[in-house]
Amino acid sequence: MSIQLGEQNKPPVSLKKRLGAAIISIIVLALISTQVYTQLLNPESIEELSRGVCEQGKVLRPSSYLKDKTHLEYIVKDKAFREESIKKVIGAVRIPTVTYDYYEDPLVNPQQWNNFTRFHAFLEAQFPTVYQNLKVSRLNGFGLVFEWEGSNSKLKPILLAAHQDVVPVEQETISKWKYPPFEGVSDGKYIWGRGSSDTKTLLISTLQSVERLIHDGFNPRRTIVLGYGFDEEIGGKWGAFKINEYLINKYGKDSFFSLIDEGGNGVSFIDDVAFGVPAIAEKGPMNVNIALTTPGGHSSVPPDHTNIGILSQLVNEIESTPFDPSLSGNNPFLNFIQCVAKYTDEYDKDLKKNILKAAYDKVANSKVIKFLHGIKKFRYSIQTSQAIDIVHGGVKANALPEYSTLVINHRISVDSSIDEAINKIIGNVVKVAKKFDLGVYQNEVEVLPKTENGYFELKYLGLAPSPVSPLDTKSWEVLSGSIRHILDDYVFPNASAPSVVAGGLDNANTDTSKYWDLTKNIYRFKFNTLSNIEDVGTHSVNEHILIDDHIHLIAFNYEFILNADEADDE
Numbered sequence: 001m002s003i004q005l006g007e008q009n010k011p012p013v014s015l016k017k018r019l020g021a022a023i024i025s026i027i028v029l030a031l032i033s034t035q036v037y038t039q040l041l042n043p044e045s046i047e048e049l050s051r052g053v054c055e056q057g058k059v060l061r062p063s064s065y066l067k068d069k070t071h072l073e074y075i076v077k078d079k080a081f082r083e084e085s086i087k088k089v090i091g092a093v094r095i096p097t098v099t100y101d102y103y104e105d106p107l108v109n110p111q112q113w114n115n116f117t118r119f120h121a122f123l124e125a126q127f128p129t130v131y132q133n134l135k136v137s138r139l140n141g142f143g144l145v146f147e148w149e150g151s152n153s154k155l156k157p158i159l160l161a162a163h164q165d166v167v168p169v170e171q172e173t174i175s176k177w178k179y180p181p182f183e184g185v186s187d188g189k190y191i192w193g194r195g196s197s198d199t200k201t202l203l204i205s206t207l208q209s210v211e212r213l214i215h216d217g218f219n220p221r222r223t224i225v226l227g228y229g230f231d232e233e234i235g236g237k238w239g240a241f242k243i244n245e246y247l248i249n250k251y252g253k254d255s256f257f258s259l260i261d262e263g264g265n266g267v268s269f270i271d272d273v274a275f276g277v278p279a280i281a282e283k284g285p286m287n288v289n290i291a292l293t294t295p296g297g298h299s300s301v302p303p304d305h306t307n308i309g310i311l312s313q314l315v316n317e318i319e320s321t322p323f324d325p326s327l328s329g330n331n332p333f334l335n336f337i338q339c340v341a342k343y344t345d346e347y348d349k350d351l352k353k354n355i356l357k358a359a360y361d362k363v364a365n366s367k368v369i370k371f372l373h374g375i376k377k378f379r380y381s382i383q384t385s386q387a388i389d390i391v392h393g394g395v396k397a398n399a400l401p402e403y404s405t406l407v408i409n410h411r412i413s414v415d416s417s418i419d420e421a422i423n424k425i426i427g428n429v430v431k432v433a434k435k436f437d438l439g440v441y442q443n444e445v446e447v448l449p450k451t452e453n454g455y456f457e458l459k460y461l462g463l464a465p466s467p468v469s470p471l472d473t474k475s476w477e478v479l480s481g482s483i484r485h486i487l488d489d490y491v492f493p494n495a496s497a498p499s500v501v502a503g504g505l506d507n508a509n510t511d512t513s514k515y516w517d518l519t520k521n522i523y524r525f526k527f528n529t530l531s532n533i534e535d536v537g538t539h540s541v542n543e544h545i546l547i548d549d550h551i552h553l554i555a556f557n558y559e560f561i562l563n564a565d566e567a568d569d570e
């Protein structure tokens with residue numbers, strides 16, 4: 001009834017108006033149907049798929065910065081401070097704190113570690129206020145822990161870590177260095193020398209930040225700890241291991257707000273967007289030693305395959321069966337490429353969609369794996385690596401070899417395990433053993449019985465892939481917000497898009513494996529725009545850093561400490 005009434009009450013409409021309304025309706029209808037049609041064909045838009053993926057928290061500027069920028073700008077812009085910073089890094093590089101695999105327990109053979117005594121004297125001379133204001137502990141002779149006690153003991157401390165030692169320089173490569181490796185040379189833009197990148201700039205930058213904070217009158221609520229191991233490059237069993245023990249004894253398990261150490265993928269531009277990429281996990285290192293024992297004899301009457309020949313077949317078998325790639329939602333590398341897919345146009349539309357769906361859609365996942373596997377620098381982010389690095393065998397030209405060995409170095413994928421990796425290698429060994437009727441022993445347990453032809457012996461030592469640090473924590477908010485603050489305000493103030501911080505994966509290993517019990521929030525990150533390992537000569541010739549990066553690293557530490565201090569625990 002009301003409808004009839006309504007229609008009766010309607011004023012008369014002109015033909016022109018009716019025609020206009022009809023045309024508009026047709027256009028609207030056409031638009032809607034096109035949209036429905038595209039949605040039917042392609043129900044998931046990139047925007048839809050990106051929802052909830054790689055969400056960026058706030059750019060975090062400490063309240064002290066919002067009130068007064070001069071303290072931070074002194075670090076970033078003051079010429080005298082820059083010169084002083086260069087001198088400090090150069091001075092650190094000039095003390096060759098090299099470690100070799102054969103180095104002995106520092107408490108048993110301290111002379112071997114003399115350069116570390118010199119290094120400590122250098123640090124104390126360079127940072128008198130830090131030494132006066134913080135509690136300094138020396139662990140196992142050369143491990144250094146600085147504690148700046150906060151006023152609120154209920155708040156979890158933060159740990160900033162680095163290592164004092166550097167890898168040796170191969171004598172044969174010295175001529176390839178632009179400047180002698182331990183001279184520590186600044187050319188105004190870069191600082192050159194062994195350890196400049198790995199990790200003396202990190203170590204010096206943390207001390208410089210703390211020194212500035214003391215100078216600027218900061219009184220922490222949250223305890224700040226600096227921890228510097230001295231044998232990271234040879235495994236960390238005396239340095240970081242002992243530091244962890246000390247911190248666990250004093251503060252307890254899971255007692256730290258967060259930990260930042262070396263590693264990660266630094267800072268780089270991807271399609272006009274500045275990315276900061278701290279690693280939130282690292283792969284598991286494992287070495288497998290395989291020995292083959294066979295009967296000897298005179299080489300004038302050899303068998304078809306000598307001991308070395310059989311071992312070579314094993315090498316061939318291992319290398320022709322690489323580990324299967326896999327990419328689960330747990331792998332931080334997926335998080336990283338999802339961030340790239342969401343915020344840049346680095347990938348085409350289809351690839352973007354597949355990346356965004358890869359955690360739950362099998363077809364998409366396999367397409368992404370295929371793509372990543374084709375790119376050398378990405379391949380080992382989704383796959384356990386195997387590198388046969390050492391082979392020994394044979395003693396005399398006219399004697400059949402009776403014993404040969406090889407060493408395989410693995411970095412186990414975060415989607416895999418020590419068991420899975422070792423089972424693959426055992427499978428390779430058993431296959432070759434059966435072909436030549438040989439026995440197999442794994443860590444002294446019989447897999448196949450010894451025969452008159454001999455046997456393989458396999459031993460391994462490995463560390464599981466690290467836990468993945470969560471991205472939904474206050475600690476991550478503080479880290480990522482602090483990185484974005486320095487990126488957007490100082491490193492790339494003119495960038496066309498805001499920066500993105502993406503948790504990624506480290507293929508290499510760090511001291512952090514010793515600190516798993518201290519906190520679940522472990523980040524490997526250095527403010528470094530020369531993020532490609534080969535570019536900076538880490539562990540190679542011409543190691544160097546960009547001076548601007550060092551300055552930004554100090555600024556980042558400074559603001560990170562302040563932001564962490566303002567934050568509450570979870």
Ligand SMILES: [Zn+2]
Binds near residue numbers: 232
């Ligand atoms: Zn290192």
